[in-house]
Amino acid sequence: MKYTIHHKTSYIYLEPVSLCHNIARLVPRNTHEQTCENTTIHISPQPDCINEYEDFFGNKIIYFSIEKEHWELTVYVTSQVERKSSGQEKMHMNHYAILEDVKQESMLLKEGAVDIRQYVFETPMTAWDEGIVKYAAESFTPGRSVFEATEELTRRIYKDFEYKPGHTTIATPLFVVMQERKGVCQDFAHLAIACLRSVGLPARYVSGYIETFSPEGVEKLIGVDASHAWFSVYIPDMGWIDFDPTNNCLVSDQHITIGWGRDYADIAPLEGIILSSGSHELTVSVDVRRGI
Numbered sequence: 001m002k003y004t005i006h007h008k009t010s011y012i013y014l015e016p017v018s019l020c021h022n023i024a025r026l027v028p029r030n031t032h033e034q035t036c037e038n039t040t041i042h043i044s045p046q047p048d049c050i051n052e053y054e055d056f057f058g059n060k061i062i063y064f065s066i067e068k069e070h071w072e073l074t075v076y077v078t079s080q081v082e083r084k085s086s087g088q089e090k091m092h093m094n095h096y097a098i099l100e101d102v103k104q105e106s107m108l109l110k111e112g113a114v115d116i117r118q119y120v121f122e123t124p125m126t127a128w129d130e131g132i133v134k135y136a137a138e139s140f141t142p143g144r145s146v147f148e149a150t151e152e153l154t155r156r157i158y159k160d161f162e163y164k165p166g167h168t169t170i171a172t173p174l175f176v177v178m179q180e181r182k183g184v185c186q187d188f189a190h191l192a193i194a195c196l197r198s199v200g201l202p203a204r205y206v207s208g209y210i211e212t213f214s215p216e217g218v219e220k221l222i223g224v225d226a227s228h229a230w231f232s233v234y235i236p237d238m239g240w241i242d243f244d245p246t247n248n249c250l251v252s253d254q255h256i257t258i259g260w261g262r263d264y265a266d267i268a269p270l271e272g273i274i275l276s277s278g279s280h281e282l283t284v285s286v287d288v289r290r291g292i
Contacts, residue, residue, distance in 0.1 A: 001083045001253050002037075005209055006287040007227075009270050011073040015278025020066050022272030025207070026077045027060035029259050035082045042076040059259030059267060075270060083253050096145045097235050103200040105236040116234050118262065119202040125170075125263035126190050126205075128198040131178050136195035146201065150233050150243060151250075153195055157188050158248035170264055185229040186264055188245040192231045193263070202234040204260045206242060207267040211254040211288045225286040227269055232260065256288065 007026055028036040043050070047064035055061050066073070097105075122128060128136075139153040140146075164182040174194055177183045183191075189205055196203035210228040230244040230251055242251035261267045274280075 003081045005079045007077045008285040009075045010283045012281045016069045017274045017276040019275040024062040024270050037080045039079040044074045045070045116202045119204045123263045126194045128194040133198050140199045154243045154245045157245040185246040189229040189231045204232045205263045206260045208257040225288045
């Protein structure tokens with residue numbers, strides 16, 4: 001399956017900005033399940049400096065600065081991605097690694113283990129408390145298959161929490177999400193990761209897009225899609241397996257990955273520093289379409 005993704009981010013400043021430095025993480029990375037065939041980037045005003053590189057996690061980064069006065073900033077990215085069949089739905093049929101085995105494997109110092117172990121430790125956005133530990137323990141019982149337990153955890157988050165845009169921000173602590181049982185995909189991914197790490201399992205945060213569909217007979221509107229987030233858990237011999245708690249599913253061919261990290265802070269789509277005395281208005285438009 002081939003997709004074309006249009007992602008437009010616009011800032012309107014209430015006071016002029018004389019200088020800004022920005023980092024954009026908006027280019028889909030290449031994995032064994034997808035290939036980013038082409039990406040075009042248009043930034044307005046024209047940057048005075050632009051540079052592309054890969055970060056510590058292998059994500060594609062675009063750094064740019066604008067060193068002249070401006071009232072607006074627009075970053076428009078178009079990517080063509082070929083998404084291959086993941087085959088994740090069949091993986092669990094032939095593997096039954098239990099919690100104790102996966103924890104031991106993640107602690108072994110051999111090739112690849114260091115990269116895996118960095119995803120075991122909590123971060124400010126994935127910090128767990130007693131409530132999260134108890135919530136995780138309901139699924140991760142001794143001797144149970146990690147895949148089966150993670151699948152159940154994904155299903156429970158989908159059932160127990162209401163998807164409510166605007167109810168939280170990226171700064172909302174997980175204990176608040178647990179108390180109010182409301183949030184968005186970033187919250188649910190962070191909650192699942194906190195649960196997994198609380199029982200000693202490696203889990204990482206994944207940022208990307210998901211193809212959406214309009215009701216039958218209704219034309220899909222341009223720009224109504226949004227960035228998405230889910231999580232991966234590491235299981236020996238299977239590798240990283242992706243789950244989407246917002247939609248109660250394994251990640252499928254409709255998911256396009258931008259990148260991953262320990263939490264949202266490692267893979268925020270666009271962040272920067274501006275020199276200005278005023279605030280700003282932000283609008284984001286995303287469109288995911290089949291075909292190129």
